[in-house]
Amino acid sequence: MPHNINLNRINKSRIFDVDFDNIGFGKVFSDHMFIADFDGQHWSNPSILPYGNFSLSPATSALHYGQSIFEGMKAFRGENEVFLFRPSDNLKRLNISGERMVMPAFPEDLFMVALLQLIDLDRAWIPPADKGTLYIRPYMFATDDFIGVKPSEKYRFAIFTCPVGPYYAKPLKVKVEEHFSRSAPGGVGFTKCSGNYAGAMYPTKIAQSEGFDQVLWTDPLTHTYVEETGTTNFFAVFHDHIATPALSDTLLSGLTRDSSIQVLRHLGYRVEERKISVHELFEANNNGTLKELFISGTAATLINIETLAYRDQIINLVTENSQNVTQIIKSKLDDIRTGKSENFQNWRVTVPSVIQ
Numbered sequence: 001m002p003h004n005i006n007l008n009r010i011n012k013s014r015i016f017d018v019d020f021d022n023i024g025f026g027k028v029f030s031d032h033m034f035i036a037d038f039d040g041q042h043w044s045n046p047s048i049l050p051y052g053n054f055s056l057s058p059a060t061s062a063l064h065y066g067q068s069i070f071e072g073m074k075a076f077r078g079e080n081e082v083f084l085f086r087p088s089d090n091l092k093r094l095n096i097s098g099e100r101m102v103m104p105a106f107p108e109d110l111f112m113v114a115l116l117q118l119i120d121l122d123r124a125w126i127p128p129a130d131k132g133t134l135y136i137r138p139y140m141f142a143t144d145d146f147i148g149v150k151p152s153e154k155y156r157f158a159i160f161t162c163p164v165g166p167y168y169a170k171p172l173k174v175k176v177e178e179h180f181s182r183s184a185p186g187g188v189g190f191t192k193c194s195g196n197y198a199g200a201m202y203p204t205k206i207a208q209s210e211g212f213d214q215v216l217w218t219d220p221l222t223h224t225y226v227e228e229t230g231t232t233n234f235f236a237v238f239h240d241h242i243a244t245p246a247l248s249d250t251l252l253s254g255l256t257r258d259s260s261i262q263v264l265r266h267l268g269y270r271v272e273e274r275k276i277s278v279h280e281l282f283e284a285n286n287n288g289t290l291k292e293l294f295i296s297g298t299a300a301t302l303i304n305i306e307t308l309a310y311r312d313q314i315i316n317l318v319t320e321n322s323q324n325v326t327q328i329i330k331s332k333l334d335d336i337r338t339g340k341s342e343n344f345q346n347w348r349v350t351v352p353s354v355i356q
């Protein structure tokens, strides 16, 4: 189905105010955004507009009952081109979240047309490869102005982008969380619904006040098996294999997790998707078979955990060495994303240069 997207360009770009050397994460927004509205039947009025505020009713359903989902993806600057990484898989996951939250699916053809146009239009906002990437935030929220708990009929879908530097600047200190839970069997932990992140803020704030960067969630029933951190999946590198928690309805199926598993297996590593107990990690650390811990996510990229704390026990791992698997897999993925290596599994999508 052909999609005509209304285009309303800014009069004057803000790009010249941007300092790519001090960009931070999530504070600077590119010139344009994409929006489309669901009227109960169809997605209508797809438009690219200057980045700006929405006008919302105080009764907007998403604000009260939380039908709000999002995605996180990135555009990368290659030598002469701009690339996306597995964009259709982000939309698939958005639609999985949407199904669980009784929200309408967003069509893949419209998503790709809108995304490619938006990134093409704001390609100047993608930082130089050595300084960062363009973070892309697609999201959808309920827009009925109605008080009463029921699925909204109307929704807004939007995409905006922000040039970003690193999310984490150095290896992490992480606390194993065994009191609070992020999700529950039968719940919504496998979705990227906004409420998952709101509920995680209090335990994370406590961990941060204790000097940690993040929490490592454990299974909600027994708190004995690790699951994921607040913003990433989790991997443990043992002397003879690599393990990551198996997917379930209590954790997010990360695209960086899946990409890492596929590339690692392609490189000949044995990767197991299975239960990993906290006990196993500490025992392996004690007997010298635990080599590395790392997290994986689009925003966070791949980064080592240098300290893992559980009650009064601590794992301290040296992360600076030439055998570091995290660095090997990170640079393989970076090469795929930025066009420096072959297009493994066709994950890399070139953004055509069309808009003048």
Ligand SMILES: Cc1ncc(COP(=O)(O)O)c(C=O)c1O
Binding pocket: 072, 228, 229, 230, 231, 232, 233, 252, 253, 254, 255, 256, 257, 296, 297, 298, 299
């Ligand atoms: C809770 C959670 N787990 C894992 C991930 C990693 O997912 P991905 O690799 O698709 O960014 C994210 C980031 O989106 C996340 O928020």
